[in-house]
Amino acid sequence: MQNSRNQNKPICLFDSGIGGLTVLKKLINKFPDENYIYLADLERVPFGDKTKSEIKKIVNEIFEWLIKFEPKAIIMACNTSSALLSHELSAISHQLDVPIYGMIESCAREVSGINHKKISVWATKFVVENNAYKKMIEEINPDLKIEEITCQKLVPMIEGLNFTLEERNKIIHEYLNQTSRDSNALILGCTHYPLILEDLEKLTDLELIDPADALINDLKKCLPPRRDAVNCIPATMPNQRQISLYATAQKEKLERFAKLYLRENLKVNSASLTMVSV
Secondary structure, three states: OOOHHHHOOOEEEEEOOOOOHHHHHHHHHHOOOOOEEEEEOOOOOOOOOOOHHHHHHHHHHHHHHHHHHOOOEEEEOOHHHHHHHOOOHHHHHHHHOOOEEOOOHHHHHHHOOOOOOEEEEEEOHHHHHOOHHHHHHHHHOOOOEEEEEEOOOHHHHHHHOOOOHHHHHHHHHHHHHHOOOOOOEEEEEOOOHHHHHHHHHHHOOOEEEOHHHHHHHHHHHHOOOOHHHHOOOOOOOOOOOOEEEEEOOOHHHHHHHHHHHHOOOOOEEEOOOOOOOO
């Protein structure tokens, strides 16, 4: 059995901004006794408009910063970095001696077994230009057709908080109109997009797939059981669980979204990374 020190090691997540909070929320719901560290690199948001070389440098700096917390796992709660490093995760995990998960791999494996003929993916420009979901899913199931749609207006809309319902619906309809009518499902290929899940459910009958769900299914298989679960001790009370939020800039923004989405008042700490010139 894992000793208590190992059990209390945190699960670390990072994103360029606030989108990864959707992943953190689902993790908290599924693994309520774990400790969490979330890093938002708002100093260099968005990652998607940078070169591959620049993104790699940024992500390597983030790994170096997170590893000091001795995490039991690191989650790239960011589809851009996941798209770039999807085929390197095994080597990086081995090098850092910690499991590392992206947003695409688990989802690709899970949807490849679904009895659908065509699946659409809404994603950011970088993810679509690199055919990240399409390549990985079709490698597993070449008979499953995948279309990827760049949705550049969604993240500004979600982060803006000042769009009316009519304006939000208009933007969402713009991308629904680009989505093939013969698609059976829609993958939300950006961690921001689950923040508009309720809107989407009202506007489309497509099956909506959040990659975080498949990721959590994989984590269930890999995380060692905690002592309280093994001994059937009641779950840790929320005020005993530690959730630490860090931001490289715009701390107030992360605090605001954490309060809105996580329903918790969490202080955001400053994170100082070795900033590359981007």
